[in-house]
Amino acid sequence: MRLLGIETSCDETAAAIVERDDAGRGAILSNVVRSQLAEHAPYGGVVPELAARAHVSHLDHIIARASAEAGVPLGQLDGIAATAGPGLIGGVLVGLTTAKALAAALDKPLIAVNHLEAHALTARLTDGLAFPYLLLLVSGGHSQFVLVRGVGDYLRWGSTIDDALGEAFDKVAKLLGLGVPGGPEVERQARLGDPRRFKFPRPLLKEDRLDFSFSGLKTAVRLAAEEIAPLTPQDVADICASFQLAVTDIVVSRARAALARFRAEVPEAPPVLVVAGGVAANQAIGAGLRAAALDMEARLVVPPIPLCTDNGVMVAWAGAERLALGDTDGFDIAAKARWPLDSADMGLGHGH
Ligand code: KG4
Ligand code: ZN
Numbered sequence: 001m002r003l004l005g006i007e008t009s010c011d012e013t014a015a016a017i018v019e020r021d022d023a024g025r026g027a028i029l030s031n032v033v034r035s036q037l038a039e040h041a042p043y044g045g046v047v048p049e050l051a052a053r054a055h056v057s058h059l060d061h062i063i064a065r066a067s068a069e070a071g072v073p074l075g076q077l078d079g080i081a082a083t084a085g086p087g088l089i090g091g092v093l094v095g096l097t098t099a100k101a102l103a104a105a106l107d108k109p110l111i112a113v114n115h116l117e118a119h120a121l122t123a124r125l126t127d128g129l130a131f132p133y134l135l136l137l138v139s140g141g142h143s144q145f146v147l148v149r150g151v152g153d154y155l156r157w158g159s160t161i162d163d164a165l166g167e168a169f170d171k172v173a174k175l176l177g178l179g180v181p182g183g184p185e186v187e188r189q190a191r192l193g194d195p196r197r198f199k200f201p202r203p204l205l206k207e208d209r210l211d212f213s214f215s216g217l218k219t220a221v222r223l224a225a226e227e228i229a230p231l232t233p234q235d236v237a238d239i240c241a242s243f244q245l246a247v248t249d250i251v252v253s254r255a256r257a258a259l260a261r262f263r264a265e266v267p268e269a270p271p272v273l274v275v276a277g278g279v280a281a282n283q284a285i286g287a288g289l290r291a292a293a294l295d296m297e298a299r300l301v302v303p304p305i306p307l308c309t310d311n312g313v314m315v316a317w318a319g320a321e322r323l324a325l326g327d328t329d330g331f332d333i334a335a336k337a338r339w340p341l342d343s344a345d346m347g348l349g350h351g352h
Helices: 037-043 048-070 089-106 115-127 165-175 182-190 215-228 233-265 283-295 312-324
Strands: 002-007 012-020 026-035 079-085 110-114 133-138 143-150 153-159 272-276 299-301
Touching: 002 048, 002 089, 002 115, 002 312, 012 048, 012 312, 026 048, 026 115, 026 312, 037 048, 048 089, 079 089, 079 115, 079 312, 089 110, 110 115, 110 312, 115 133, 115 143, 115 272, 115 299, 115 312, 133 233, 143 233, 153 233, 165 182, 165 215, 165 233, 182 233, 182 283, 215 233, 233 272, 233 283, 272 283, 283 299
Parallel strands: 002 079, 079 110, 133 272, 272 299
Antiparallel strands: 002 012, 012 026, 133 143, 143 153
């Protein structure tokens, strides 16, 4: 089966066509992403109203390109999938309404995809993973550990009690006067700095739970920067390096605890940790996770970075996984700003 996937929940307008065979193997036929980075850059963050308007302006061309690059006319698709949440509601409405219109006009099934589920299932497309596995989702909007037991069957083991990890990177970059998006800038600066110069806190590290907290760390970074202002380029680099080491320690220690829980609760399954979300691009965090996985005899899977950040492929794939189970949605399905990825929360109106 071939599906179109539409993603408009944040600042990427994306569409892709993916094929799934009867054995569950996937192939990417096209993958078109238009980032709105330039539109939002002057404001230092994503402006929801601007994002929605940009999705309206560009989505139809991007869908046409996805169809052309795949060589698949829209009439030959087997289903239309779109992110229905969570995300910025104006943008989600643009993508979901477009998907409904296409599905109605072409008489194809509609699959309203949870954006987090799309991130969670990507590794099955890229690496053919079997269930269950552990997911660490670290993006600008989310930081969570999820036990992925099956399509539509997720248990959230931990999440952030304040900022998301990517958000923490972005806020640190902003207070140091670095550009957007902040994560890659902080990582670049960190390579030039001394990670031992500042002793930043590692919140919740000693606690026996899989939650994150990054706001105290962000405050500590701000206070340190204020204390030594005006900052030299070396100061900025040292702060970035020290911050990145602190978050790496936090993420790696939580990942170890999560893998230990996986072993204890799912002893029959080989332990696998999948990392997704934009922060998966960070080399220092990746190296830390690789070492921890090796040490714990677990497999670490990081899909190619363009598939870890927001894209239409993951939405098309999640749609295909659900369509293969006969799980589709009616045209009355609503866009949701909030939509936690947990079986306990996903039951109503979702067909699981
Ligand atoms: O998944 P994503 O593209 O968008 C969503 O948030 O859904 O993630 C973007 C986030 C931003 O906060 C960005 O600063 C962060 O991922 N990020 C990074 C790196 N590349 C992107 N954070 C740390 N290091 C990086 N190399
Ligand atoms: Zn995302």
